[in-house]
Amino acid sequence: MASIRPHLPLNALRAFESSARHLSFTRAALELNVTQAAVSQQVRMLEERLGTTLFKRLPRGLGMTDESRALLPVLTDAFGRIEGVLKQFEGGHFHEVLTIGVVGTFAVGWLLPRLKSFRETHPFVELRLLTHNNLVDLAAEGLDFAIRFGDGAWPATHNVILLDAPLTVLCAPDIARRLATPFDLAKETLLRSYRTDEWTGWFNAAGLDPWPINGPVFDSSRLMVEAAVQGAGIALAPPVMFARELQAELLFRPFDMEVRTGSYWLTWLKSRRMSPATELFRHWILAAAADAMATRGNDRSN
Known part of the structure; x- marks a missing residue:
């Protein structure tokens, strides 16, 4: 040739x-x-x-x-x-696509109510949201970011904490009226997540000896709390993710005791270079999370 x-x-x-x-x-x-x-x-x-x-x-x-x-x-x-x-050059501007994998509870309870703010600030970034139940492969799924729940010990990724999310008892109003002390939980159906040690941790925080729990098991806190709203039992979940349900009195928090089992983290591959859109989103969500934590702290101090 x-x-x-x-x-x-x-x-x-x-x-x-x-x-x-x-x-x-x-x-x-x-x-x-x-x-x-x-x-x-x-x-x-x-x-x-x-x-x-x-x-x-x-x-x-x-x-x-x-x-x-x-x-x-x-x-x-x-x-x-x-x-x-x-x-991507529509209307004379470059539109960059950003793909994010989000644990479902965080997506519905925290991220979605704030997406309008991001869109208004950065209209040329096209977000694509995929939900997962904390099992995610950023490289295989082509994700720019993943938002996960846990301790942040994922070695292949950069991990920045977004929100602390301690767990507490959440239940429907009629069940809450039956709960005078934590001992009354023994008479109720306790809903469980796939993380088996959560109720044991809460019992220890409340000074109770753990007892066997046989309530339904859910792979999503969002689904589990929806079952609690409908009166199917009592959930142990992060109230920060269910602020709207608590404000609307669809849920009640009968006790103050909390147990910390993890936080929500923003993660991305160490091998992935930041683009303009990823930089924008990272700065935006970290600022929004900091504001949310500050507001929560002020509410508790008042």
Whole structure:
């Protein structure tokens, strides 16, 4: 093959890529809105520049050569990526996509009520939110960030704390009226999460000897608390994530005792470079979380 000179013509590459996908100069011409002769000429010019034959001219359509099979996927990927970026320039501004995996309880209880603020401040960042139940693979899922619950000990990621989230007893109003002391919990159905040590920790904080619990097990605190709202039992969950339900008196918090089993964290891969959109979101959510923690502290002191 002859040596390839730089600056291969973009029109010729586009004509080849379309012709190879359709195996037809005619269909490529319709797609590119040019004549069939123009497409054929562009492809022939590219063949001359590359010093090789890219198509077998058949009585009906075109046949691929080994060279065209090698070239097609590279060009298709390149043109697709270029098109994807160009689509982000809408209205004269660059729109950057940001993909975030969020544990469901945090998404509904804290993030969603604040998304309007982020959108108003950064209208050219397109957020894509995926929920998970604390099992997440940032690299495999193509995530820019994940928001997780735990102790922050994830070695492959940068981990910055967002919110402390101690757990306490939450229940429907009619159940709350039956609870004079923590000992009364022994007469009720206690709902459980997949983290088995939470109720034991709360019992210890309340000065109670733990007892066997046989209530339903949930893989989501959001689902578990919804069951509590409907009177199915008593949940142990972070009240900071259920402020609206508490304010509306759909839930009550009968006791002050709390147990700390983890916090909500913003995490991202150590190997991932920050883009303008990721920097914007990181600064925004850390500031919003700091404001929320400060407001919560003031409320407790008053």
